[in-house]
Amino acid sequence: MKILQFHSKVWVPRPIDEVFSFFSDALNLEKLTPPWLQFRVVTPSPIAMQKDTLIDYRLKIRGIPARWQSRITVWEPPQRFADTQMRGPYRVWIHEHRFTEDVGGTWCEDHVQYAPIGGVLVDKLFVAADVRKIFAYRSERLGELFGENKL
Numbered sequence: 001m002k003i004l005q006f007h008s009k010v011w012v013p014r015p016i017d018e019v020f021s022f023f024s025d026a027l028n029l030e031k032l033t034p035p036w037l038q039f040r041v042v043t044p045s046p047i048a049m050q051k052d053t054l055i056d057y058r059l060k061i062r063g064i065p066a067r068w069q070s071r072i073t074v075w076e077p078p079q080r081f082a083d084t085q086m087r088g089p090y091r092v093w094i095h096e097h098r099f100t101e102d103v104g105g106t107w108c109e110d111h112v113q114y115a116p117i118g119g120v121l122v123d124k125l126f127v128a129a130d131v132r133k134i135f136a137y138r139s140e141r142l143g144e145l146f147g148e149n150k151l
Contacts, residue, residue, distance in 0.1 A: 001091055002120055004128075006112040008135040012146035013105040019146070020078035020099050023108075024049045029057075031145065034137040037061070051075040054086070061089055062126070070095075091115040108142060110135060 012019060022028055026047045033039040039059040041047075047055060049072060057068040068088035075081050078099055085093035092115040100107040116127040 001115050003092060003113050003115050004120075004123055006110070006114065006128075006131050006135070008110040008139065009107060010139040010142055011102070011105050011107050012142055014146045016078045016099050016101040016106045019106040019108060022145075023081075023097060023099075024077070026055050032138045032141050033059075034134060037134070049075065049081075055083070061130075089117065091117055110138075 026043070026049060027041055027045060030039055030041060037059045039057060042056045042058055043054070047053065051072055051074070053072040053075075055070050055072075057070075059066055059068060066089045069086045070083040070088075070093075071086050073082050073084045073094075074096065080096060080098045082094060082096040084095075092113060094113045096111040098107075098109040098111065100109070112131070114127075114131070116122050
């Protein structure tokens, strides 16, 4: 199984504590996910974010309903946290969120390691483009929510 990599980085003109606080609310993930995924957090609120927190979601991938469960595997406020898919549409999905204060704002970095079912061919045909679109949407939404951003 080949593990693939994806990286995204966006700067927002807000302090690190404010940005990390936004990402610490699991329900805000709905605001950062494209509508075409019909993404919903199904874990009851409030969700206490910390190491080993489990969060359940429902979404549609290319119209096919899917369930997803992630575990917070790293929790180091306000610099970073990571979530790992425990159940879902990938063989592997590890998503690390990093936050760095810089020049009156905060860099938000996403590092994803993933392995789609179907391997590299399915990634080339479908998954890589979808992942790029999802994170492009996320960067756009962060700009709308926090102010002008730069890549």
